[in-house]
Amino acid sequence: DIVMTQSPDSLPVSLGERATINCKSDQSVFYDSNNKNYLAWYQQKPGQPPKLLIYGASTRESGVPDRFSGSGSGTDFILTISSLQAEDVAVYYCQQYFSPPLTFGQGTKVEIK
């Protein structure tokens, strides 16, 4: 199984400031044949299902604010929230869909400092 590890576990950020979440996989999730990274980011608020933010490591899902961006390739990925808003308080998960079983990171809790 591909192990996904996020850092930090908790991230206090002031409103309007940048939040950066790291995700590392223990195997590459990059497919040479189509030049794609099989990596997604989700946001989960209490009592709600996860919401897709980013797929393909860097493609923003329709309707997701452009303050959310994804970067990275291979085994190291970053989710950036450029200017934290109050509604961004949530747990964020990375997920690989390169090979089954699909696996998720342990989550990063973003809160207001």
Place this chain on the structure above:
Amino acid sequence: QVQMVQSGAEVKKPGSSVSVSCQVFGGTFSSYPFAWVRQAPGQRLEWMGRIFPPLGTTTYAQKFEGRLTITSDKSTSTATMYLSSLTSEDTATYYCARVRSQWLVSGFDAFDFWGQGTVVTVSS
């Protein structure tokens, strides 16, 4: 807009089985794969398996092989998850999720729509 509505909360005894259904509205049920993902209290999300309704083909996480069955009914646009031989470790919120790529027969992709979640509690 796609809406995925799951069945209600369940309380089960150890050793029993549970089924959770997921009815899909507003989308083309028969051209997308659907997956089941669970989340135990305070734990990370865990992928259980997926089904491709046009063919009825399934892929299960090895961890659940032998006690997980996922089915689909195109006439009602419903996917159903059956889990047997329950233990307390199966206590979790179970989600259905749509795979974002149409006609993805055997590959994998991210999940763009999710059900609201169904709480399954296993307790004696």
